[in-house]
Amino acid sequence: MGEELMNRSNKQVILNNYVKGSVNESDMSVRTSTISLKIPEGQDGAVLVKNLYLSCDPYMLNRMKKVEGHYVDSFTPGSPITGYGVSKVLDSSHPNFKKDDLIWGFTGWEEYSLIKDPSQLFKIQETNVPLSYYTGLLGMPGMTAYAGFFELCSPKKGETVYVSAASGAVGQLVGQLAKLSGCYVVGSAGSNDKVDLLKNKFGFDDAFNYKEEQDYNVALKRYFPDGIDIYFENVGGKMLEAVLNNMRLHGRIAACGMISQYSLEQPEGVHNLLNLITKRIRMEGFIVFDYYHLYPKFLEMVLPHINQGKITYVEDVAQGLESAPTALVGLFSGRNVGKQVVVVARE
């Protein structure tokens, strides 16, 4: 083992302090440390990886806060942030992984990571697609769209579907799955360019810029005069309140995320919940972790659609670890157009 493999410089994105309310670039810093590219003696069951693509995901803001009893642990100030990524195995002491394997799953926001517990990593088998897709369409957000839409919403042909944050990592796939299921689908997003993408790239039947609407109730009545059967909830807050008023009898709401609340120190309350009762609506929250057993089934469904051009995906690609803090912060003002990815290295 050459000296240069034993001690390689390793750029990392560090959380400076716990975040309160909204996140800023100054909450993170980029520092360079060193790492041995060989798994330490006696460290069984680990993999040493080179990180290629990192995923910026809204839930990461919640991990930057000091919260106890959350479904995922808070990050540790002074240490590298962790998140989903696509990586290449450089060394392995785990029987399921070997050098040069490509994987996706939890890794560090750094150039190289020693992953001591690889049990949550997925081996990438299909490389005939952009590898970065395993941070989005073929990774956690894709699985989220699939599980949330099919497992929770039970769509039927001809039903009406509304998707908020529709041009993002999850939403763009939900809309396309809804179309493939024979539903009528409308999405909302925060700019006219995103609305254009929804209608002309992802095939939504219609779309609107929620930032241009004075009254969400009026907007939803315009697009759903007979009401909404399925709402794929990504934003929460005032939009959820308006949706509740516009749901149909026996409607389903998949509560996937509520990004409008993540930057608030005090979450807002929700009006109009009585609709849940009077219209017999089923609103159910979910976390993608609980559905990873369906991943092979998801791949079997989605890969042929990608190959036939029936499912498409838009990514917003930031270059280099230095750009990662800005890219992550941008999610909360809608700066990203499509799935926000950070390229650390291409191979």
Ligand SMILES: NC(=O)c1ccc[n+]([C@@H]2O[C@H](COP(=O)([O-])OP(=O)(O)OC[C@H]3O[C@@H](n4cnc5c(N)ncnc54)[C@H](OP(=O)(O)O)[C@@H]3O)[C@@H](O)[C@H]2O)c1
């Ligand atoms: N339950 C799960 O397991 C799970 C897994 C993955 C993601 N999620 C959730 O799914 C949702 C979408 O995630 P994603 O990865 O697809 O993110 P994304 O849509 O790619 O990026 C976030 C988008 O949210 C919108 N947004 C930001 N602040 C907003 C606000 N105050 N009000 C309304 N919209 C706002 C912005 O788009 P606009 O320009 O359109 O405003 C932004 O581009 C999030 O709530 C996330 O937490 C849940």
